[in-house]
Amino acid sequence: MAKENVIPMIVEIPKGSTNKYEVNEVTGRIVLDRVLYGANFYPGEYGMVENTLDWDGDPLDVISLCTYPTLPGVEVNVRILGAIKMIDNGEIDTKLFGVFANDPRFDTYNNFKDVPQHLKDEITNFFMQYKALQNKTVRIDGWVDEKEALHELAECKERFNEYKERIKNGEKEIIKEEWKVKGLGQA
Numbered sequence: 001m002a003k004e005n006v007i008p009m010i011v012e013i014p015k016g017s018t019n020k021y022e023v024n025e026v027t028g029r030i031v032l033d034r035v036l037y038g039a040n041f042y043p044g045e046y047g048m049v050e051n052t053l054d055w056d057g058d059p060l061d062v063i064s065l066c067t068y069p070t071l072p073g074v075e076v077n078v079r080i081l082g083a084i085k086m087i088d089n090g091e092i093d094t095k096l097f098g099v100f101a102n103d104p105r106f107d108t109y110n111n112f113k114d115v116p117q118h119l120k121d122e123i124t125n126f127f128m129q130y131k132a133l134q135n136k137t138v139r140i141d142g143w144v145d146e147k148e149a150l151h152e153l154a155e156c157k158e159r160f161n162e163y164k165e166r167i168k169n170g171e172k173e174i175i176k177e178e179w180k181v182k183g184l185g186q187a
C-alpha cells in the first residue's frame with residue numbers, strides 16, 4: 001500500500017536547469033516562464049502537485065532531491081519529508097520538500113532532519129537569491145516537518161476543489177485580486 005507521505009509530483013524544472021518552465025493550468029502545456037536572471041540553477045527537481053491551489057494562484061510547489069535529473073512533464077513519486085515556508089514578494093508560497101521515493105540512495109531519509117544540512121542550506125540559499133536580479137525579495141520562514149507539510153497539502157487540495165472551475169476558465173488573476181482584498185494568503 002502506498003504510504004500517505006508518498007505523492008506524485010509533476011516535474012516542471014529538472015535539477016540543474018536555469019530555465020524556469022511551468023505547466024499552464026489552462027492548456028496543460030509546458031511553457032518557458034523565464035530564464036532565471038542570474039547564473040543560478042535549481043538545486044533539486046522542481047514541480048508541483050496536480051489538483052492543488054496555493055495562495056500564489058498556482059499549484060502547490062515541490063522541490064525534491066534527486067540523483068539524476070528527469071524531464072519536464074514526468075510524474076515522480078516523492079516522499080515528502082517537510083516543507084519550506086516561503087514568502088515571495090509578500091505572497092505565501094510554500095514549497096513541499098522531499099526525495100525521490102524510487103531512488104534507493106535516499107532510503108535512509110525519512111525526515112528532513114535526516115538530510116545533510118548543507119543540502120538544505122543550498123536550497124534555502126537558492127530561493128533567497130534566485131530573484132535578486134529582478135529586485136524581488138523572497139523571505140524564508142524556516143523548514144517544517146512532514147506533518148505540517150501534509151496539512152498544507154490537504155489545505156491546497158481543498159482550495160483547488162473550491163476554485164477549480166474558475167482556474168480552468170483562466171481566472172487566476174481575478175481570484176488572487178479577491179484574496180488580496182480579503183487579506184487572504186498575504187504575509
Ligand SMILES: [Mg+2]
Nearest residue numbers: 056058061093
Ligand atoms: Mg508557488
